[in-house]
Amino acid sequence: MSVTPEEAARAALRERQGPGARYDSPHAPGRELRWARRGTAYFARKLGELSDAELDRPSLLPGWSRRHVIAHVGYNARALTRLLAWARSGVETPMYSSPRQRAAEIEAGATLPARALRSLFAHAATHLDVEWRDLPDTAWDAEIRTAQGRLVPARETAWMRTREVWLHALDLDHGGSPRDFPPELLDAVLADVLGAWQRRQEPVHLVLAAPGRQPLTIGDGGPVVSGAVPELVRWLTGRGSAGVSADSALPALPRWF
Ligand code: ZN
Secondary structure, three states, rough: OOOOOOHHHHHHHHHHHHHOOOOOOOOHHHHHHHHHHHHHHHHHHHHHOOOOOOHHHHHOOOOHHHHHHHHHHHHHHHHHHHHHHHHHHHOOOOOOOOOOHHHHHHHHHHOOOOHHHHHHHHHHHHHHHHHHHHHHHHHHOOEEOOOOEEEOOOOOHHHHHHHHHHHHHHHHOOOOOOHOOOOOHHHHHHHHHHHHHHHOOOOEEEEEEEOOOOOOOEEEOOOOOEEHHHHHHHHHHOOOOOOEEEEOOOOOOOOOO
């Protein structure tokens, strides 16, 4: 039986931690969990740099203050925790009971005292991480439903959280940049946006041109949109066109998800 370096490292870690220590299942989506945890730390750092008074300021999302973003990211972790409970038990527990309940929860959460808002984010993220660590092997492939109604395996929760923490850290409007993202994460976000549009058959026709890369034709092609990958990702995810230019007018884009 051959043992990969990763398995050997995991076995060594288990040895050091002794029996009873928690670690990710070998069946867990390791790469996405690492991104989600790193993104959680990134979001936490941005949040930690903001004073309580600064939380009242607008975020980059229309109509949302930073408080709304923080409440949303906190409640998103709780919603994903519900999906893991579903995967584990087989009893359907949706992320949110309705879009209206989701919106009302965010509105109410945004009015919490600053300290409570900060601990909502921290506690919900920790709880989610513990659920990931303790998820039984077989539950990673159990089907759950996203807030958009898509049936996906529970392992998708790691990617769903990855998107939330990294992108919303930018929305805090506190010096975050997609240049801070791991390069493979940028590629994964790019693929996710294009995949979502394809699934929904959005009529997007353009060519993406990043320096040093093969141009990427989307749909039937069209205007050539140029920029470095981080800036293209920012634009494709609906967060402004800084650093992006086109050989004609920049096309309007559908939402991501
Ligand atoms: Zn979100």
